[in-house]
Amino acid sequence: MSFFRNTVWFIKGMKEYTKSGFLSASRNFNANDLDVDCAGKSYMITGANSGLGKETAIELAKRGGTVHMVCRNKERGEVALQEIKKDSSNEKVHLHVVDMSKPRDILKFALDFIESGEQLNVLVNNAGCMVNQRELTEDGFEKNFATNTLGTHILTTTMIPLLQKSQAARVIIVSSGGMLVQKLNGKDLQFEQLSPFDGTMAYAQNKRQQIVMTETYSKLWPDIHFSSMHPGWSDTPAVQQSMPDFHAKMKDKLRSIPQGADTIVWLCISEAALQRASGLFFQDRQPVNTHLPLAWTRSSASEEESFMQELNSLTEKFTQP
Template identity: 60%
Template sequence: MSLYRNIVWFVKGMREYTSRSGFENASKGFVEKDLDVSMVGRSFMITGANSGIGKATAMAIAKKGGTVHIVCRNKERAEKAREEIISTSGNTEVYVHVLDLSEARKVWEFAEVFKKEHSSLNVLINNAGCMVSQREMNSDGLEKNFATNTLGVYILTKCLIPLLEKSRDPRVITVSSGGMLVQKLNADDLQTERAQFDATMVYAQNKRQQVVMTEVWAKANPKINFSVMHPGWADTPAVATAMPQFHQMMRDRLRSAEQGADTVIWLAVSRATTAFPSGLFFQDRQSVSAHLPLAWTHSSRLEVKVFMGRLETLAMAVKSSE
């Protein structure tokens, strides 16, 4: 079944995830006025916004007048991105926050401080992610890919939900990956302690976990619109670093960062998205299935409950150790 998933996914990817056959064909159906909106008076938090899809998203929102909080690991790169966004957009309401999402304790601390310092947040965009090639532990004793892609996203979102609920038209968008289509949720080995470590499959599993979290959050928090999306195969520094062979092989077919960011921006600002129920998976401004046909990747209610319970236990354990 794994071989079947991989083959079907790659064929699908070549047809839909690339720039020419994917984005350019899909964009023929886009409604231009969907993005013709002012974001003045609305605030956005974007993680991993110093490059790639995150930076392209921050730039687009700043051009529309939104207040942008960019959350990045590296202060120097973040400040450079901020200067470029301000210079290009003419919007000075761009703020830098330094945070490594792999450090769960620091995510708690950051979110609590942000809530005290800001009266509202309209949109949270969980964009930051990583694909560490070897099994590596962080300072909390957690596997780094899981800590960044899953637990960090879980803690940041959970902690900011009360602030989002106070705001007008609150939204949470998580940048996932079509790679999750080859993975079924595995709640029994969250940190790859038993299975052989394969960075690509660990990343795909983390991205499946993001889809499941989004579906659960949407049911539990009806005041907020949650969505998760696949940006396609985009030419970003993260892809070039984490997947050099794939990047080399596909670079003439990859989407630009701006094309990869298009659906993120659409989900964050467009009024058209209110026509969709909360909790869906999107690709090129359309809701799409989060499962390949006949791939057996659906999870039972019990599996989802166990997964969310284990996330909560890990999150609270880190918080109590502060």
């Protein structure tokens, strides 16, 4: 079944996820969807110092939005901050140094941000990692899970009360079409049973988890618009570093960073995005199926509930006094 899933997914990817796939899909885009004045609105983007996160920050700042960059590395963050301000001619861009693999740091940042009195209209969970060797954080979590899943959950759920103060608030999770090859596995969140460890599969499992999280959030908080998305195969620094062989073979077919970020920006600002139901998974501005046909990747309601309960339980360990 794994071979079947991977084969079907790769064929789909060559058709849809590449540069040519974007160019084909973009023929149906409404250019006016992005003709939006973002002045007076506040956007938070994790992983905003490079790649898709930085491109999204630039586009939002160009439209007058206040942008809060959440970055792990202070030096790279400061360089990106100045570049975004220069490219957008907008000084309302702010840097926050937070490691998204560290629950305590995320929680403190989120609570301090709420206490500061800042507003928040849109949260973009873009930060992610693909660590190809099993590595534990200082809290004992496998690093891919800590960053991609638990960190996203803690930031999102902590920010909910602030987001609810804004009309038509949105949360976007940058997921991946790679999740299509994975069925939710809530019983091995730390990949202790994945032998040999495979960073690509761990990443894909995290991205499947994000789909379940997005769908669950949309039911819990119907006053906020939630969405997840796949940026396609984009030529980002993360792909170059984490998947060098894939990048070397596919670099001429990969999407540009602006092409990869297009749907993120569209989900952040367009009125058309709000016309779609909350909780959907998007690709090239359109909601798409979260499962391949005949791939047996659907999980039961009880499996998804158990997974979310475990996430909440892990989160509570850091919220208790």
